[in-house]
Amino acid sequence: MIVGRLTGEVGAIGLDHVLIDVNGVGYVALAGTRLLARLQAGDRVTVQVETRVTESSITLFAFATDEERAWFVRLQDVPGVAGKSALAILDGLAPAEIMDAIALGDSGAFTRAKGIGKKLGERIVTELAGKAPPMGRFGRFETAAVAGLASAPAAASTGPRAEAISALTNLGYTPSEASRAVAAAAKDGSADTVSALVKGALKELAR
Numbered sequence: 001m002i003v004g005r006l007t008g009e010v011g012a013i014g015l016d017h018v019l020i021d022v023n024g025v026g027y028v029a030l031a032g033t034r035l036l037a038r039l040q041a042g043d044r045v046t047v048q049v050e051t052r053v054t055e056s057s058i059t060l061f062a063f064a065t066d067e068e069r070a071w072f073v074r075l076q077d078v079p080g081v082a083g084k085s086a087l088a089i090l091d092g093l094a095p096a097e098i099m100d101a102i103a104l105g106d107s108g109a110f111t112r113a114k115g116i117g118k119k120l121g122e123r124i125v126t127e128l129a130g131k132a133p134p135m136g137r138f139g140r141f142e143t144a145a146v147a148g149l150a151s152a153p154a155a156a157s158t159g160p161r162a163e164a165i166s167a168l169t170n171l172g173y174t175p176s177e178a179s180r181a182v183a184a185a186a187k188d189g190s191a192d193t194v195s196a197l198v199k200g201a202l203k204e205l206a207r
Contacts, residue, residue, distance in 0.1 A: 005046065006029070006047050006049055006062070007046040008022035008023070009043065009045075010039050010041050010043040011041065013039055016033075016036075017029060017031060018035075018039060018047075028060065029061060030087065031047075031061070032063075033091050035064050038064070045144075045146050047062040047063060047144055048068070048142060048144050049069070050072055063090075063144075065144055066144070067136070070133075070135065070136060070141070071086075071090060072087065075098075075128075077128075078127045078128065079127075084115070085113070085116060085120075088114045088116065092112050092113045093110070093113070095133075096161070099179065099183065101125070102124070102125055102129055103129075103176075104184060105129070107124065107125045110124050130175060130179075160194045164182045164185075164198045164201060165178040166178075168181065168198065168201055168205075173205065178201070181205045184200075184201070185204055
């Protein structure tokens with residue numbers, strides 16, 4: 001059985017997991033502290049789920065958004081990054097911050113996560129540099145209502161940044177160059193429109 005999403009009532013919250021009651025069936029899913037902090041017993045929630053099946057067990061991992069789930073999967077493409085390590089990274093870095101860290105070669109951003117050392121942080125940047133961001137299960141990201149929120153945060157791989165990167169690649173720059181330049185342009189927070197990001201990115205690329 002592969003579980004992709006759960007909608008139900010929070011029955012209990014542990015240090016690293018949540019129990020969600022779905023029509024009388026309690027599903028236990030591992031979750032990061034960022035998500036667990038937003039939950040309370042009795043909440044009616046929808047969470048995105050990644051199911052891992054082995055010969056001896058079935059493990060569910062819960063996420064507030066499908067984008068977080070997609071990055072959880074992508075991070076484990078890197079040798080040495082297992083499920084709990086990927087959860088730790090997502091506790092410390094939002095998807096947009098992960099994208100920026102990879103684009104800028106900032107391996108130190110990953111070492112702030114529990115259990116991620118310098119060498120592994122460098123390996124994450126090296127392995128994922130130049131790759132397109134992960135997509136949702138059906139080519140787009142699904143939203144999830146968590147702890148009474150109407151919708152999930154906007155996906156980092158959509159919106160102005162994605163449009164700016166697409167514009168730069170249409171100009172002939174590689175996805176890696178475009179991602180790095182847009183991340184640099186967005187770093188101070190003042191460039192938040194497509195035109196401003198493209199303008200700032202072109203300045204970076206001209207250096």
